[in-house]
Amino acid sequence: MKGLPYKIAGLLLIIFSLTYGLWTEVPELPIIEQSIRNLFYHVSMWFAMVAMMAASFGNAIGFLSSENMARDRRSISLAETGMFFSVMGLLTGMLWAKFTWGAWWTNDPKLNGTAITMLIYLAYFVLRNSIDDPRKRARISGVYNIFAFVMMIVFIGILPRMTDSLHPGNGGNPGFNSYDLDNRLRLVFYPAVLGWILVGTWIASLRYRLRTLEE
Numbered sequence: 576m577k578g579l580p581y582k583i584a585g586l587l588l589i590i591f592s593l594t595y596g597l598w599t600e601v602p603e604l605p606i607i608e609q610s611i612r613n614l615f616y617h618v619s620m621w622f623a624m625v626a627m628m629a630a631s632f633g634n635a636i637g638f639l640s641s642e643n644m645a646r647d648r649r650s651i652s653l654a655e656t657g658m659f660f661s662v663m664g665l666l667t668g669m670l671w672a673k674f675t676w677g678a679w680w681t682n683d684p685k686l687n688g689t690a691i692t693m694l695i696y697l698a699y700f701v702l703r704n705s706i707d708d709p710r711k712r713a714r715i716s717g718v719y720n721i722f723a724f725v726m727m728i729v730f731i732g733i734l735p736r737m738t739d740s741l742h743p744g745n746g747g748n749p750g751f752n753s754y755d756l757d758n759r760l761r762l763v764f765y766p767a768v769l770g771w772i773l774v775g776t777w778i779a780s781l782r783y784r785l786r787t788l789e790e
Contacts (some may be wrong), residue, residue, distance in 0.1 A: 582777050588770025592619070596763045613671040614760060615767045620664035621731075623771035627657030627779065628696075628724055635720035638713055647713035648790070650720060651703065652782035654696065656775050661693055688730030695723045709790070 596615040631653035638646035668686070669679045680686060699719050706712035 585770050585773025588766045592763050592767035615763045617667035619767035619771050620660050622768040623775045624657050624660035626772045627653045632724035635717040639717045648786045653779045656779040685735040692727045692730050
């Protein structure tokens with residue numbers, strides 16, 4: 576994506592979600608209570624992470640089919656941005672867990688799957704840095720990127736839904752959308768998701784331009 580409008584739109588949406596999300600009325604739910612506001616920040620980070628990793632996955636496939644090095648640079652830039660959002664999502668999730676479940680970390684399949692996924696992508700970055708030849712590095716890391724994205728879907732999207740999990744929408748728990756994601760929450764949540772995806776695209780484009788200049 577190019578141009579100033581989407582960057583401004585992303586910043587405005589984030590400013591809106593960060594401010595309005597703190598003082599808008601939210602449903603009074605047992606245990607979760609006011610911490611449900613973290614939905615605007617924690618969950619939106621995960622949506623942005625998945626979007627970045629999906630775009631990185633798409634560019635990895637694009638490189639393997641075309642041998643266009645620009646695709647490889649986009650792929651790694653998007654993966655780096657996705658890793659940033661995954662770290663932010665993990666930290667905000669740990670904060671939420673502390674105030675709702677009483678611990679920073681629990682033996683939850685989604686949390687464990689997230690940790691495994693982050694290790695898989697860390698191995699992706701290590702792999703890239705261990706290969707000197709640019710095209711060989713792009714080919715091998717492109718294949719690994721496809722593997723990493725599939726594993727991410729399995730560990731954070733499929734397995735938690737097949738086992739017991741504390742997360743809404745997993746392990747038989749109802750999702751937010753089915754009982755309490757009312758219009759007040761949607762008014763903040765969806766703009767937050769879109770805003771972070773737009774800003775993530777902006778960050779990835781800056782990383783891509785920097786990498787292009789370096790190479």
